[in-house]
Amino acid sequence: MPVGTQGTVKGLTVDQLRATGSQMILGNTYHLMLRPGADVVAELGGLHRFMGWNGPILTDSGGFQLYSLAQMTRVTESGVVFRSHIDGRLVELSPERAIEVQELLGSDVAMVLDHVLGLPAERAAIADACDRTVRWAERSRAAARRGDQALFGIVQGGLEADLRVRCAEQLLALGFPGYAIGGLSVGESHAEMCRMLEVTTPVLPADRPRYLMGVGRPQDLLESIARGVDLFDCVMPTRNGRNALAFTDEGTLRLRNARNERDPAPLQPGCPCLACQHSRGYLRHLFMAGEMLGPILVSIHNLTYYQRLMQGARQAIERGEFSAFLAGKIAEWKHAEAPAEGDHHSQ
Amino acid sequence: MPVGTQGTVKGLTVDQLRATGSQMILGNTYHLMLRPGADVVAELGGLHRFMGWNGPILTDSGGFQLYSLAQMTRVTESGVVFRSHIDGRLVELSPERAIEVQELLGSDVAMVLDHVLGLPAERAAIADACDRTVRWAERSRAAARRGDQALFGIVQGGLEADLRVRCAEQLLALGFPGYAIGGLSVGESHAEMCRMLEVTTPVLPADRPRYLMGVGRPQDLLESIARGVDLFDCVMPTRNGRNALAFTDEGTLRLRNARNERDPAPLQPGCPCLACQHSRGYLRHLFMAGEMLGPILVSIHNLTYYQRLMQGARQAIERGEFSAFLAGKIAEWKHAEAPAEGDHHSQ
Numbered sequence: 001m002p003v004g005t006q007g008t009v010k011g012l013t014v015d016q017l018r019a020t021g022s023q024m025i026l027g028n029t030y031h032l033m034l035r036p037g038a039d040v041v042a043e044l045g046g047l048h049r050f051m052g053w054n055g056p057i058l059t060d061s062g063g064f065q066l067y068s069l070a071q072m073t074r075v076t077e078s079g080v081v082f083r084s085h086i087d088g089r090l091v092e093l094s095p096e097r098a099i100e101v102q103e104l105l106g107s108d109v110a111m112v113l114d115h116v117l118g119l120p121a122e123r124a125a126i127a128d129a130c131d132r133t134v135r136w137a138e139r140s141r142a143a144a145r146r147g148d149q150a151l152f153g154i155v156q157g158g159l160e161a162d163l164r165v166r167c168a169e170q171l172l173a174l175g176f177p178g179y180a181i182g183g184l185s186v187g188e189s190h191a192e193m194c195r196m197l198e199v200t201t202p203v204l205p206a207d208r209p210r211y212l213m214g215v216g217r218p219q220d221l222l223e224s225i226a227r228g229v230d231l232f233d234c235v236m237p238t239r240n241g242r243n244a245l246a247f248t249d250e251g252t253l254r255l256r257n258a259r260n261e262r263d264p265a266p267l268q269p270g271c272p273c274l275a276c277q278h279s280r281g282y283l284r285h286l287f288m289a290g291e292m293l294g295p296i297l298v299s300i301h302n303l304t305y306y307q308r309l310m311q312g313a314r315q316a317i318e319r320g321e322f323s324a325f326l327a328g329k330i331a332e333w334k335h336a337e338a339p340a341e342g343d344h345h346s347q
Numbered sequence: 348m349p350v351g352t353q354g355t356v357k358g359l360t361v362d363q364l365r366a367t368g369s370q371m372i373l374g375n376t377y378h379l380m381l382r383p384g385a386d387v388v389a390e391l392g393g394l395h396r397f398m399g400w401n402g403p404i405l406t407d408s409g410g411f412q413l414y415s416l417a418q419m420t421r422v423t424e425s426g427v428v429f430r431s432h433i434d435g436r437l438v439e440l441s442p443e444r445a446i447e448v449q450e451l452l453g454s455d456v457a458m459v460l461d462h463v464l465g466l467p468a469e470r471a472a473i474a475d476a477c478d479r480t481v482r483w484a485e486r487s488r489a490a491a492r493r494g495d496q497a498l499f500g501i502v503q504g505g506l507e508a509d510l511r512v513r514c515a516e517q518l519l520a521l522g523f524p525g526y527a528i529g530g531l532s533v534g535e536s537h538a539e540m541c542r543m544l545e546v547t548t549p550v551l552p553a554d555r556p557r558y559l560m561g562v563g564r565p566q567d568l569l570e571s572i573a574r575g576v577d578l579f580d581c582v583m584p585t586r587n588g589r590n591a592l593a594f595t596d597e598g599t600l601r602l603r604n605a606r607n608e609r610d611p612a613p614l615q616p617g618c619p620c621l622a623c624q625h626s627r628g629y630l631r632h633l634f635m636a637g638e639m640l641g642p643i644l645v646s647i648h649n650l651t652y653y654q655r656l657m658q659g660a661r662q663a664i665e666r667g668e669f670s671a672f673l674a675g676k677i678a679e680w681k682h683a684e685a686p687a688e689g690d691h692h693s694q
Contacts, residue, residue: 007632011639013621016360036608036632043609044628052624261383262390274360277399281391285354285383292358292639 001026001058001233002303006035007051010238011296012303014052020273020300021307024056024108026233029101030065034084034091038104046106058233059107061098061140063154063182064214067116075115077132095136096143103146111180112140114154119187126158134170141174152178152211159192161199168203178209181229185214194223201228218247218309219333222326225313237306241299244287246275248305251336253280255298260284267301271308275301348373348405348580349650353382354398357585358643359650361399367620367647368654371403371455373580376448377412381431381438385451393453405580406454408445408487410501410529411561414463422462424479442486450493458527459487461501466534473505481517488521499525499558506539508546515550525556528576532561541570548575565594565656566680569673572660584653588646591634593622595652598683600627602645607631614648618655622648 002009002017005028009017017025027047032038044050047057066073066080073082079094095113102110113136115129133156144151153171157164171179181200184193197212204210211231212224221232237247244255248268253260261284266276275283275297286294309329316325349356349364352375356364364372374394379385391397394404413420413427420429426441442460449457460483462476480503491498500518504511518526528547531540544559551557558578559571568579584594591602595615600607608631613623622630622644633641656676663672 006636006638007629008638008640011643013363013640013643015621031636035636036628040609040628040632044611044626050626050629050632052629262387264391274362279391279397281383281387282354282397282399285387285397289353289378289382291353291355292642293355293360295639296358296360296643 002238003233003235006031011299016300020303021311022303024058025053027057027059027105027107028065029059029098030062032105033101034086038101042104048106056108058109059102059105061111061113062093063114063116095139099140099143103149107149109150109152111152112137112154114156114182116183117158119158121158123160126160127163130156130163130167134167137171138174150177152176152180154180154182155200156183158183159188159196164196164200165203168200178211179204180211180213182213185216194227197224197227219330222313222329226326237302238299241302242295244294244298246298247302249332251333255284255287271304273301273304349585350580350582353378358646363647367650368658369650371405372400374404374406374452374454375412376406376445377409379452380448381433385448389451395453403455405456406449406452408458408460409440410461410463442483443490446487446490450496454496456497456499458499459484459501461503461529463530464505466505468505470507473507474510477503477510477514481514484518485521497524499523499527501527501529502547503530505530506535506543511543511547512550515547525558526551527558527560529560532563541574544571544574566677569660569676573673584649585646588649589642591645593645594649596679598680602631603634618651620648620651
């Protein structure tokens with residue numbers, strides 16, 4: 001899912017978004033409740049109509065932004081008090097309020113409010129946040145009123161394998177139509193992330209969507225799929241696109257680099273996206289000249305790259321050849337010079 | 348012609364640009380020669396291929412930017428020396444160099460280098476700039492090598508009617524496939540501009556394009572058409588669009604205004620553009636949230652508005668009803684509250 005933080009995937013019209021192959025997008029409850037306000041979105045017909053997207057929308061609960069963006073958050077059993085990053089006013093978000101906001105937004109999939117911790121963190125703090133996440137999940141489910149909105153639980157547990165398993169089992173006992181794995185991509189290593197997936201996904205039912213939140217690089221996605229993940233959201237294709245970093249089969253490409261100045265080649269030969277109708281030289285010029293069209297085109301390219309990668313993964317799974325597909329892609333990226341270095345820093 | 352200053356009409360892909368009804372666009376020689384450089388554009392296939400626009404392109408000669416943008420310009424008979432607004436380096440632009448650059452860019456219509464003065468200006472200075480413009484036009488024509496590029500002369504003369512006529516007659520004696528009227532929209536009143544058109548266009552042949560450079564508001568365009576003008580370029584639709592000002596039949600609309608917050612209406616009922624598939628409330632939100640999509644969508648709307656207005660004018664001319672069309676539009680705009688005030692300030 002491309003990330004449409006504030007009711008738009010940055011720089012793209014909805015038809016351009018659809019043309020990237022995107023099927024489902026994510027909207028951010030935290031941002032939309034602050035601006036323009038959930039009541040405004042509801043009055044203007046709900047998030048689908050507001051932004052003109054007729055495909056499925058998942059809204060997160062705000063838990064991750066409370067951890068990453070909001071100032072001076074205070075977490076109590078009843079909920080979270082935070083200062084808006086826009087105007088500094090104090091706002092409260094409880095599990096019930098997060099559901100109320102998402103019901104006003106009218107997303108197809110809503111997420112329970114969870115308690116996200118940065119890593120590394122002490123086991124006692126992780127256990128505490130984990131138990132609170134389960135209690136909040138129960139309250140969220142009790143608060144949900146819309147029959148046309150699926151509510152997903154979120155597994156927390158930091159890097160503590162047994163806490164991940166316990167959290168997953170407790171959510172399973174409550175019963176949700178889908179499950180997310182949260183609190184990753186917050187400071188841990190790639191190996192640690194993979195280990196957490198290996199202990200968590202086997203507990204989650206294979207006939208329900210398993211959603212890894214906020215991840216990640218192309219190789220992260222494929223290795224997570226290998227460990228049972230079905231659904232992702234990440235700002236990497238769009239945020240990197242705005243910063244002139246393009247994803248290609250030969251690794252990432254920094255468009256501002258002088259060697260692109262007179263390069264007539266497209267970013268990725270054979271890519272059907274709008275950006276690849278232009279030369280690397282033109283795309284570089286747009287960034288050097290500070291033109292909006294640079295971020296727009298490379299965002300389109302990167303989303304197209306990610307969607308084609310996911311399409312390749314789905315087709316490989318259907319053919320029963322995912323392991324070979326994964327190995328092939330990993331070899332490709334290893335062959336390219338330091339393909340992932342750039343991405344990681346800009347995450 | 349929408350203005351594509353740096354090889355892009357700001358924020359729009361070429362297919363979005365085409366969908367606004369735009370047929371021909373303008374590129375800026377001054378900007379492109381500084382960045383990325385005419386040789387880079389030529390090496391990447393010329394301006395059409397560089398930016399992916401397969402319709403006609405007119406390039407200006409740089410004369411207006413030397414007046415409006417460049418620092419410390421020194422005008423001599425041989426040409427202009429200016430400091431780049433990008434990096435401060437000294438660059439020389441002569442009539443011959445302006446042609447060479449435009450031939451490298453490969454536009455369909457090139458413009459002669461002219462000597463633009465701000466208004467008001469003393470008659471002696473205007474006469475001097477005017478004579479130089481004619482001498483430079485002759486040198487430009489002698490320097491032109493491409494058979495597939497039309498070269499237009501530019502009539503200068505400030506607000507001195509007799510100098511305008513003399514300049515036009517001198518250019519006519521040289522003979523160009525099209526003529527522009529330059530040095531307007533630089534500080535004079537609307538009535539003064541109209542008067543200059545009234546003395547100039549009758550001298551210019553009716554079977555050649557008459558092009559009014561850098562103008563203007565919707566009413567300026569219609570009143571110029573009434574005085575014989577065929578072709579325009581202006582940044583107003585796009586620059587105002589980026590600043591949240593939308594053109595409608597009811598006058599201009601400032602999207603940031605709080606009264607748009609919950610307004611479900613489109614900018615202009617019946618407008619076929621992408622922006623008008625959204626509510627004013629959504630468009631306002633995009634600007635308040637600092638989202639790129641706001642400038643993109645309102646630029647698309649404003650270009651569509653201008654192109655539909657010009658289409659209406661062409662159809663009225665073909666039906667022999669232009670006077671009634673003009674009177675109807677003027678009455679519409681007069682009825683609306685202060686329709687033009689906003690535009691003028693942001694010009």
